[in-house]
Amino acid sequence: MTSLLDGPIAVRGAGARAAELAALRERVLAGPSEAATQAQHAKGKLTARERIALLLDEGSFNEVEALRRHRATGFGLEAKKPYTDGVITGWGTVHGRTVFVYAHDFRIFGGALGEAHAQKIHKIMDMAITAGAPLVSLNDGAGARIQEGVTALAGYGGIFQRNTRASGVIPQISVMLGPCAGGAAYSPALTDFVFMVRETSQMFITGPDVVKAVTGEQISQNGLGGADVHAEVSGVAHFAYDDERSCLEEVRFLLSMLPQSNRETPPVELTDDPAERRCEALLDLVPADGNRPYDMRKVIEELADDGQFMEIHERWATNVICALTRMDGQVIGIVANQPQSLAGVLDIHASEKAARFVQWCDAFNIPLVTLLDVPGFLPGVDQEHGGIIRHGAKLLYAYCNATVPRISLVLRKAYGGAYIVMDSRSVGADLAFAWPTNEIAVMGAEGAANVIFRREIAAADDPEAKRAEMVQQYKDELMHPYYAAERGLVDEVIDPAETREVLIRSLRMLRTKHADLPARKHGNPPQ
16 A cells, blocks of 8 residues: 555654645645746746736635546556646635635646546536635646546536536636637636736637648637737637736736625725816817717726726727726726727627626626717628627617616717617616717717708708708707707716716615516527
8 A cells, every 4th residue: 555645654643644744735736847847937837826826815825625636547647647637726815805716737737627627626616606706717728638538528518517607696707828729718708707818828719730721721829819819809808918927916906896796796995086076187088079089098087986997808899998997986887989999889899898798797786887979880781791780789688687776978979779779768777967068869960961851952052051051950959968858868967077976976876776677587688
């Protein structure tokens, strides 16, 4: 018989056994070898334990099943049974609050998933769901362990099932710190947020070699599924960073704004930024001319506590902004059109991006503030054939289904169906405000005049002068800033400088809002 240290078992006292345990722990913490650690560092990557140390509060990590080993045989596996089986699991704290974590150890089997490896992940996921605390996965693995065959694939199935069961119950964050190929990529896709690191992390279903063999296209791993590709083109990644340290620091910042589960509200942070602070800069930030662009981020900075906010999907679907911020110390979700990009129109990607953010905020009890400056939906054959109707309906469905406090604010224009979709009073916003520069209408005055007065314009001696006259008439009668307020579709037209105070006062009132949806198993959202 042998001990866990692979030496002969002898009759020993408690002290000897404790010393043996301490030596074993040191061996586990050291990892497979110094050479393997150096190889990991040579790739510009940290080890799994170094990553966990950066993520969690110092000294707070509690490891689970550190002595676990696989039981597989064949293909030489019976002679290689390292401790942890290539994944480190446990819990600790971030800013003093419990967080569960698992981290692939690329030094052991390339972080590939086998039966024991998967069971460790299943266990920590179940613990996170039961305890009602966030789950962070630090991904750096080569996919399924080929030597273990179908049992490895079944392990992924168990992870996907738990990702789905935890969805909307606890926050789930995937941090991509190495390769993630094949079916393994679906677990991050099922979670709430995906972080990636440039150059060292990639995600794809089929790699460059398979792509070349099937389609003849030649592309690098980063070109196919690198951080910038997924942050800008595919929308798979919500955040991309240059190095692991800054990435993990941002994960900590995000966790500081999230509730532990759907049974709680987000943590409140005391602020010295007065709730009644006037935002005089807003008077100059937003041009009165609806055709002139501006940066909506500057508006959000003015409204947020100390100007701080965290933008989600910053580089994908840039015509809409989704951000987490605090106002009066309370976490708020912001959805806003971005006039600097495509004039702030809604298109397929923007609708999908905003819809998922709205659903996520609603799941985790985060109030929503929607800032409108939208000329409509993006016209075009590509948009129509791509399904703008069903994709736009996703955003409409998300807002209509949301029961958290919801406030909408029209800064300038809000035209057509896009106005309705962006949380108008008619789809259930609790409060609707507008600035004196607002234009709420079916369409712009020029387009409306061309439709309504086309015969008069065509019959006029000076069609252009007649068109200008009719445009002005339409503006005067249907697009003045108080038209919607007169009909109860806007609760109040407010001074832009008072926006922060008005929003905070309203959010305080709505803090105790309670709304129930009709009894049902679940809805059937547009696909």
